[in-house]
Amino acid sequence: MSLYVMLSTLSESGRKVLRERPGWIRKVNADVKRMGARVVSQYAVLGPYDFVTVIEAPDNATISRVSVELGARGSVQMMTMPAIPLDEFIGRLEQGRAPKRGERRKR
Numbered sequence: 001m002s003l004y005v006m007l008s009t010l011s012e013s014g015r016k017v018l019r020e021r022p023g024w025i026r027k028v029n030a031d032v033k034r035m036g037a038r039v040v041s042q043y044a045v046l047g048p049y050d051f052v053t054v055i056e057a058p059d060n061a062t063i064s065r066v067s068v069e070l071g072a073r074g075s076v077q078m079m080t081m082p083a084i085p086l087d088e089f090i091g092r093l094e095q096g097r098a099p100k101r102g103e104r105r106k107r
Helices: 012-020 024-034 060-071 086-096
Strands: 002-010 038-044 051-057 076-083
Touching: 002 012, 002 060, 012 024, 024 038, 024 060, 051 060, 060 076
Parallel strands: none
Antiparallel strands: 002 051, 002 076, 038 051
């Protein structure tokens, strides 16, 4: 499973639906699950985006489907990016660097 960060901005119609039915967000999260992904965490934010959502999906094809399906509804625009957990990112960087003078490479 891979992690993805989805930055979402509601359209005017999306804001109207949210104002009238705040629980609508949970329905959308259930739809994400039916498409084969899982909402790990979600935050309402201030600024150019309305929501930041961390989604777990088995592959890029699945998260692409989620993005297309949700975007086709016309209530939200999204930017989706792969996310690498920090410890994994640091580990990969450490594996690829040359050892400093006098330092042994970890095995």
